[in-house]
Amino acid sequence: MDFSSGSSASLYTRKVPFVLGGLPLEFGLAKEHRLLRQMVAEFADGKVAPKAHEYDEAEEFPKDLVEMMYGLGLMGMMVPEAYGGGGMDTIGYCIAMEEINRADASLGTIMSVNNSLVCDPILRYGTEEQKEELLPKLAQDGWLGAYALTEPWSGSDAGAMRSTARLGGDEWVLNGQKIFVTNAWHSQIIISYAKTDPKAPRSKGITAFIIPTDTPGLHKIRKEKKMGIRATDTTALAFEECRIPKENLLGKVDEGFKVALSTLDGGRIGIASQALGIARAAYEASLQYAQEREQFGQTIGQFQAIQWKLADMATEVDAARLLIYSAAYVRDSGRRYTKEAAIAKLFASDLAVRASREAVQIYGGYGYLRDFPVERLYRDAKITEIYEGTSEIQRVVIARQLLREDR
Ligand code: CAA
DSSP states (O other): OOOTTSOOOOGGGSSSOOEETTEETTTTOOHHHHHHHHHHHHHIIIIIHHHHHHHHHHTOOOHHHHHHHHHTTOSSTTSOGGGTSOOOOHHHHHHHHHHHHHHOHHHHHHHHIIIIIIIHHHHHHOOHHHHHHHHHHHHTSOOOEEEEOOBTTBSSOGGGOOOEEEEETTEEEEEEEEEEEETGGGOSEEEEEEESOTTSOTTTTEEEEEEETTSTTEEEEEEOOOSSOTTSOEEEEEEEEEEEETTOEESSTTBHHHHHHHHHHHHHHHHHHHHHHHHHHHHHHHHHHHHHOEETTEEGGGSHHHHHHHHHHHHHHHHHHHHHHHHHHHHHTTSOOHHHHHHHHHHHHHHHHHHHHHHHHHHGGGGGSTTSHHHHHHHHHHHTTTTTSOHHHHHHHHHHHHHHTTO
16 A cells, blocks of 8 residues: 555654663564554554544544555454454554554544454454454454443443343343443444343353344444544444344353453553553644744743653653553463553553643643644543543552452
């Protein structure tokens, strides 16, 4: 694909590369990671960034960009090549997420759900038949997936869900409601969760299901109006005697809560990378503006008040990236990474909000206008502190893991 029409202002074509303690920040990364970053950065700068504002204003799903993402192998990056995926490791996925999200967090959200919340659990919990049937479609053939966990009465307390599924002959019969389901309006399949043992306490007796969205009894009720990531669809769903084949289980009966939470571990590394992309965009926009905007006879970058903001942003962007790579490294080495993923998301999402707020402050009155990109960054950043587990829940997860590790 030729993206030569776009400017390639990527991190790695800058005259002054980011460094950390005298080492290039990409120490330890393989050549394939650097090439991947370059390819995704060119796509982000050339195709995504020029349209991000337009899609946000129109609150329109970026269909053409999503289609291009399939062509570039960005929708099923960690799916093995045998199932039509990119065969990448988690660090590669994080690199791509950072680059896409610094251009457009809406597109990044669509990408993260398909990769982290749909392809990943099918790969880890699916039967061979499910993998062979679904993964090539999701990774390369334009199928979009969604992940439905939250209900009107169960958000952070996901285990308190009330949706039910009962066996009726050769079918599961689903009833209930799900909300805040990213991608559901445009998706072909939804991974959803329901109580299969109503008597089991709390998170016990929950099962994960793969539900084709054209199944009778599955209703897409409404698209929510949101503060940010406005080019994504966030859909409310209802299941009304919705019948799916018995074999559409994901994993084992009554063991769905582990599917849900282990999937969110991976999702949280993705959202941390999204937050990093937003923070980096805020930092780069601020750095540029501080060198252009003049007040009191000098560029505002000459003022220490602005310099300190830039210094803090640069420091924290580097720190977030290292936390993300560390979580990705633990994941790729096959160990449990629940704590590392939560730490990365907690830190990076907090940074995304702080850095984008400071970017608006540096831009002053212009930063408050919808014509300038930092306004969108500020709105988009906020969701990273909320979805796939609020910052408060990340602290719960981290603390539980610390205590479990008996430190
Ligand atoms: N991996 C695998 N298993 C896990 C796990 C993990 N990361 N975390 C917990 N479990 C297991 C536990 O071992 C336990 O199993 P046993 O009963 O066999 O011991 C079981 O799951 C229940 O665990 P807890 O007792 O810790 O459960 P809890 O009810 O106290 O809840 C929680 C824990 C951390 C608060 C969890 O509910 C949580 O993460 N809540 C936030 C939910 C969330 O992130 N929602 C976002 C929805 S997705 C989204 O944002 C929409 C979108 O489209 C992007």
